[in-house]
Amino acid sequence: MTEQRTPLWEVFIRSRNGLAHKHAGSVHAADAEMALQAARDVYTRRGEGLSLWVVPSDAITASDPADKGMLFEPTSSKIYRHPTFYKVPDDVGHM
Numbered sequence: 001m002t003e004q005r006t007p008l009w010e011v012f013i014r015s016r017n018g019l020a021h022k023h024a025g026s027v028h029a030a031d032a033e034m035a036l037q038a039a040r041d042v043y044t045r046r047g048e049g050l051s052l053w054v055v056p057s058d059a060i061t062a063s064d065p066a067d068k069g070m071l072f073e074p075t076s077s078k079i080y081r082h083p084t085f086y087k088v089p090d091d092v093g094h095m
Contacts, residue, residue, distance in 0.1 A: 009035035010060060011043055012053040021053050029054075 006028040012021035024043045029035035035054040043049065063071055 006030055008057040009039070009054045010057050011035075011039040012055070013039075013043055013049045014051040015048055016050055021051065026057065027054070 007030070009027050009029055009032075011024045011027055013024045014021045024039075027035055027038040027042060029038050032054060036052060039052050039054055040049075044052070
């Protein structure tokens with residue numbers, strides 16, 4: 001007998017206009033519509049949400065924390081990112 005698993009969905013909630021969506025948790029659901037309903041029932045019971053996103057967990061690709069050095073190279077080696085690299089004309093004044 002094979003066991004069928006219900007897909008896992010990641011839930012993101014935006015609490016107010018102008019704010020970013022934040023990860024709230026996960027729900028199991030057969031499809032996107034059911035995931036939205038489950039997310040609404042579980043994570044917005046007290047009216048704290050304005051907008052919901054649900055994303056299949058297997059669609060998310062994440063970096064490995066061990067690759068931090070390779071992915072997020074220190075900016076000290078990139079002097080062009082520092083404002084001291086640029087010459088400000090004297091007539092600019094207060095910049």
